[in-house]
Amino acid sequence: MTVDREKVCEKKIKTAELKLNKIVNKIDNLKLNNYFISSLDLPYKKRFNDLFYLSVGLKKCIVPVFILLTSLATWWFYSEAMITGCLVSVPEQIKSLFRQPEDCSMCIGITDVTRLENISADEFEEFYAYNTKPVIVTDATKDWEAMEKFNFNFFADFYRNTKMGRKINDCFYFAYKSGLNSLSEVFNMDEARANLSGEPWYVGWSTCYDEETRALRKYYNRPYFLPRTAESDMVDWIFMGGPGQGAHMHVDSVRHVSWQAQVRGRKRWQLAPPPECLYVCSRVAFTVRPGEILVVDTNRWYHKTSVLPGDISITIGAEYD
DSSP: OHHHHHHHHHHHHHHHHHHHHHHHHHHHHTTOSTHHHHTSOOOSHHHHHHHHHHHHHHHHHHHHHHHHHHHHHHHHHHHHTGGGTOOOOOOHHHHGGGOOOOOGGGTTTOOSOEEEOSOOHHHHHHHTTTSSOOEEESSSOTTOTHHHHOSHHHHHHHHHHSTTTTOOOOSSEEOTTSOOOSHHHHTTSOHHHHTTSSSOOEEEEEOOSHHHHHHHHTTSOOOTTSOTTOOOOSOOEEEEEOTTOOOOSBOOOOSSEEEEEEEESOEEEEEEOOGGGTTTSOOEEEEEOTTOEEEEOTTTSEEEEEEOSSSOEEEEEEEEO
């Protein structure tokens, strides 16, 4: 009886998550997140006032739509999940709409990324590990087998043919604008598109199982500069795609600071302060090259990425506490 209830619960959760995510995506498409103001280049007060009066007019139609969609999301959450006794987590897209205001000291004075090499774990912990200044460590992947082995075919073989790879659960999967709705679709796309000569694509996903993470971590090590006491979950992130593609401007809702290793290709990052700090902090832009590891608090910095011309981009990342 318990097993049957678990199966029913699991099915209800999956159904509710799919429906709720569709609704949240519609909300997200309306660009109602806090960052939309800062994405408009408004250096002059007059232009800000123009935006204010424009927003008053738009509010009459946007606010009712927002309330309607939010109500539908709430209704689906309770009707599909809570009534059955199953718990559905709130999608990440909706959390950023209700985040707490930031203390602008997090970004004041930061105008560029800091590049480091040959730094001790103690020094990194004291000056960089737990603050909001973005840092790139340039020498942390020298002994990684992933630098030679990781490519599209490696992951296609891993997720299609290996025992662990066939256990795909798509715990966290982001299709971005690729139109590829799962890892199965990614690794079964036609050869031309996989080789970046067809329709462009960019996707991201997390590992779902400890065995999956361990199998991939055979090809890369814990970054040498991380504090000795820092711990990581058994969840890693992989982002992969071709030139011109990347992630839209957003802020994350993960638990900790993260490191992201650029294994292949070059990726252009743009960091922006939260909206409440727009006029006291600066935007920061930089390129992460193969073999470099970026450390940044993506919970506090809004960020956007774009793969630069050349090789396919493959990024491996993880959080640390």
